Amino acid sequence: MRLSVIAREKIFAVSLIIPSILFVTVFAFYPLLYSFYLSLHRIILGLPGLGQPFIWFENYRELFADRIALHAMINTFLFVFLSTFFEILFGLCIALVINQHFRGRGVVRAAVLVPWAIPTVVSSQMWRFIFHDKYGLVNYAIYGSQVSHYKAWLADPVFAFSAIVVADVWKTSSFAGLLILAGLQMIPDELYEAARIDGASAWQQFKKITLPLIRPALLIALLFRTMDAFRVFDLVFVMTQGGPADATNVLQFYGYKKIFAEGLMGYGSTISVLVFVITLFISLAYIRVLGTRLFEERI
Amino acid sequence: MTGLRINDLKKSFDSTTVLDNISFAVSEGEFCILLGPSGCGKTTILRLIAGLEQQDKGEIYIGEQEVSTLTPKERNIAMVFQSYALYPHLNVYENMSFSLRIKKTPGHEIDAVVKKTADLLDIADLLRRKPKELSGGQRQRVxxxxxxxxxxxxFLFDEPLSNLDAKLRTATRVELxxxxxxxxxxxxxxxxxxxxxxxxxxxxxxxxxGIIQQIGTPDDLYGRPANVFVAGFIGSPQMNxxxxSVVVKDEKQFFRSPACTIDISNRPALKDYIGKNIIMGIRPEFLTPDEGPLTARIELVEHLGSETIIYARAAGIGITARILSGFQGREGQDITFSFDNKGIHFFHNGIRIA
Amino acid sequence: MRKIFFYVIVVIIVFLSLLPFLWFVDTSLKSTVEVTSIPPVLVPSGSLHFYQSGIEQYELLHYVKNSIIVAGMTTLVTIIISIFAGYALARLRMRFKGLMLGGLLIVSMFPQISIAGPVWRILDAFGWLNSYQGLILPYVTLTLPLGVWIVASFFKELPRELEDAARIDGCGHLQTLFKIIFPLAAPGIFTAAILVFIYAWNEFFFALLIMTQKQFQTLPVGIALFQGQYTLPWGEIAAASTIATVPLVLLVFLFQKRIVRGLSAGAIKG
Known part of the structure; x- marks a missing residue:
């Protein structure tokens, strides 16, 4: 008996998707579980003689008592909040501008995309140079040629943290803008024409038509930016190495330091698990707000 | 060339049954039409025959071979789609020869067949063009x-003329x-x-x-509609x-309704329905403005040139009549109609009884 | 008046977007003295000194080569796999479609740190630390969600009747994919390729962990770890940064429309 046409199609479909499943399983989901496994052990790379004793949730107890970890978590949340807020704000401005019809729109759109395309490491070095204590543009812009007044911005806890936020906002506002733009472009022109005929001012049009209709796009931009801001690492690694005095230490950087610089594979993995759980909860919260319908329509 | 036989087909999407109990046969060389309102399942039948969908139950035979488990490729059928579905990245020649190249037919054979077909369809000078450079009618030919x-x-045709304008549609129909x-x-x-x-x-x-209402020649469907649906669907304007009910008076049988009463003694089959409610159907073209049993008030007269359509109302029932032109009546006037007995049908519970 | 105001805003946006990067390009073309001078030199002497020393002393081209190999291979593999998976997800009847799409979406949201340790251990076990495949394999995994989403969304836009016609004309599923779908969706696939390439070219975290030997390091790692003998060699860093960025800026200016479409397809529509 031959298999039905549909059964064969299904088998074919599965065979097409197997490579993807393989990659995602071996290099994403398995490592995720493995991280959890590691987090229940004491593994110190520098001391292989110690073996890998199973220590239950000892690492987690340690983590909750770890002042630096708490600090890194607060920093991360603050960073996520500040950078996402400004990115959505500037992104909305960029989107509203690009959505207009004007000469040279293509060039402007490309120019806006440049920060998004630049490698984060490059933009980190760039901003590090701009904030440089001896010949940075920021110092020059504020103090001119009075070199003696020049500040070491990245050595100051508050300024260093702000510098990282500035660098991230600069780099990713345009991405947020593009997502919002996609939402804007789905609004038919007739709606605005109808509103104008009804005598609505520009601000009223924005409040009553634009804002409600791009809400889903805004939320998606917010989701993507939150998730991405949560992974901040390159900026911190290049610009401040988490300093001064852990002022810019964030979770991903702290985890990296524990696992790879200090070789605490077990303890570091606790941080990995923590970061994953936090992002999972945030994304679930977003999906609840956005509604599953939107995600189903995506494909 | 071989015929097609379909036996007791059933198909559901998710939990809605879109086709049930579909059986019919098409003999070799026959031009068979699947007709029905949109969403009636006709396209699904076509896709089942093509092998693009899989039936839940039933068999499809092309010639003597059961094809139910075969892929479209193995069924050796051709299909013309509503949107034409020409491959936009290939020119006309490549579009027409596509299936032969898939079959690895030798090049000179392909060339000969394509040339011959192009001549037949009068598209020989379009062979190097891309589909987007063709008009709707040309795409249709390709x-x-x-x-x-x-x-x-x-050959399977899925509403092939619906994307053409009215004039071209008539011309293409004749050519088909x-x-x-x-x-x-x-x-x-x-x-x-x-x-x-x-x-x-x-x-x-x-x-x-999703259910077959009637199978027959065009004359069958027009002249002997199996049920009210068929009677209403075929014919334009729609049947009245x-x-x-059937009543007996003075040893004669009558059809009596608020609008009219007519003698139906010549329809012995209706004897079984005495006292029961039935529906009389009469096509607009069988009504003549003449002395007759039906009196109605004219609501609208449409002069179409070669013919005239009269919309009237009798005892609250809308009556449509289609007559030759030259009618002088006006809105608001009363009019009487006579019937041509040939054009009268009777239905009980939706089924034709006489 | 409103128009002038509007153009002022446009100019400000363009200016802010490009200025920091142009400043770095400017720096890369200066002489050693000009880099540190106050007030800053606006018009550089146009010396290519830093590019020369970057290439000679810091083996800049070596990093470029590694980046091209890693980003290029990642793009190739990801796109091939994405075409298969995208076709299945966009067009074929399959079970657990939603689950797979959801799974991919989750992968795209993973913080790298949550899998970094184990990935490192897996690669270590295979002896693939400091090897091209050691970096390409995780990159393929991380770029798959992007690739599959975009490719699938472009496939979805093609009229279904074309595929039906191909099937009737005697194509199997694979032939339909390669003879009809692939050529028609080529622009979309190209868009996905650009985005995947940019991701792989820019990625730093895994490159830093996996490529610990200079011989295999990619440009971002090289740029991040640049060390001079006494001070930071800002001129060389700027030169290397320019080299790392110019190809991307070119891509952006050439294909901005596609990139915008691809990004919004990946995020909004699907």
Whole structure:
């Protein structure tokens, strides 16, 4: 008996998707579980003689008592909040501008995309140079040629943290803008024409038509930016190495330091698990707000 | 060239049954029409025959071979789509020869067949063009050419004329009929347009809600509609339906309704329905403004040039009549109609009884 | 008046977007003295000194080569796999479609740190630390969600009747994919390729972990770890940064429309 046409199609479909499943399983989901496994052990790379004793949730107890970890978590949340807020704000401005019809729109759109395309490491070095204590543009812009007044911005806890936020906002506002733009472009022109005929001012049009209709796009931009801001690492690694005095230490950087610089594979993995759980909860919260319908329509 | 036989087909999508108990046969060389309102399942039948969908139950035979588990490739059928579905990245020649190249037919054979078909369809000078450079009518020809080239055992047409404008549609319809006579191929043709169905079809299968309502020649469907649905669907303007009952008076049988009473003693079959509610159906073209049993008030007169349509109302029932032009009556006037007995049908519980 | 105001805003946006990067390009073309001078030199002497020393002393081209190999291979593999998966997800009847799409979406949201340790251990076990495949394999995994989403969304836009016609014309599923779908969706696939390439070219975290030997390091790692003998060699860093960025800026200016479409397809529509 031959298999039905549909059964064969299904088998074919599965065979097409197997490579993807393989990659995602071996290099994403398995490592995720493995991280959890590691987090229940004491593994110190520098001391292989110690073996890998199973220590239950000892690492987690340690983590909750770890002042630096708490600090890194607060920093991360603050960073996520500040950078996402400004990115959505500037992104909305960029989107509203690009959505207009004007000469040279293509060039402007490309120019806006440049920060998004630049490698984060490059933009980190760039901003590090701009904030440089001896010949940075920021110092020059504020103090001119009075070199003696020049500040070491990245050595100051508050300024260093702000510098990282500035660098991230600069780099990713345009991405947020593009997502919002996609939402804007789905609004038919007739709606605005109808509103104008009804005598609505520009601000009223924005409040009553634009804002409600791009809400889903805004939320998606917010989701993507939150998730991405949560992974901040390159900026911190290049610009401040988490300093001064852990002022810019964030979770991903702290985890990296524990696992790879200090070789605490077990303890570091606790941080990995923590970061994953936090992002999972945030994304679930977003999906609840956005509604599953939107995600189903995506494909 | 071979025929097609379909036995007790059933198909559901998710939990909705879209086709049930579909059985019919198309003999070799026959032009068969699947007719019905949109959503009646006719296109699904076509896709099942093509092998693009899989039935839940039932068998499909092309010639003597059961094809139910075969892929479209193995069924050797050709299909002309509503949107033509020409490959936009290939030119006309490549579109027409596509299936032959997939089959690895030798190049000179392909060349010969494509040239011959292009000549037949009068598109020989378009062979190097891309689909987007063609007009709607030209695309249509290419789509038909693509089907002819592969010499299939069965042609499937899915509403092929619905994207053409009215004038071109009529012209293409005539050409399709000629082409069928010339090629003698077996054709299953889906449409919702009854004019196409009546003019092209040797056999019409009328569907509604996934169930076959009637199978027959165009004359069968027009002259002896199996039920109220068929009677209403075929014919334009629509058949008039008048509800009433069979009564006996002075040893004669009458159909009596608020609008009219007529003598039906010449219909012995109606004897069994004495005292029961039935529906009388009469086509607008069988009503004549003349002394007769039906009196109605004219609501609207449409002069169409060659003919005139009268919309009238009798005892609250809308009556439509189609007559030759030259009618002088006006809105608001009363008018009487006589019936041509041939054009009268009777239905009980929706089924034709006489 | 409103128009002038509007153009002022446009100019400000363009200016802010490009200025920091142009400043770095400017720096890369200066002489050693000009880099540190106050007030800053606006018009550089146009010396290519830093590019020369970057290439000679810091083996800049070596990093470029590694980046091209890693980003290029990642793009190739990801796109091939994405075409298969995208076709299945966009067009074929399959079970657990939603689950797979959801799974991919989750992968795209993973913080790298949550899998970094184990990935490192897996690669270590295979002896693939400091090897091209050691970096390409995780990159393929991380770029798959992007690739599959975009490719699938472009496939979805093609009329279904074309595929039906191909099937009737005797194509199997694979032939339909390669003879009809692939050529028609080529612009979309190209868009996905650009985005995947940019991701792989820019990625730093895994490159830093996996490529610990200079011989295999990619440009971002090289740029991040640049060390001079006494001070930071800002001129060389700027030169290397320019080299790393110019190809991307070119891509952006050439294909901005596609990139915008691809990004919004990946995020909004699907």
């Amino acid at each position: 789509a038909i050419g693509r089907a002819i080239v592969r010499n299939p055992s069965l 009929a000629k082409l069928h006579r010339k090629l003698g191929s077996t054709i299953v043709y889906v449409t919702h347009d009854q004019t196409e169905a009546m003019t092209l079809g040797q056999k019409i299968i009328l569907l509604n809600n 339906f008048i509800e009433g």
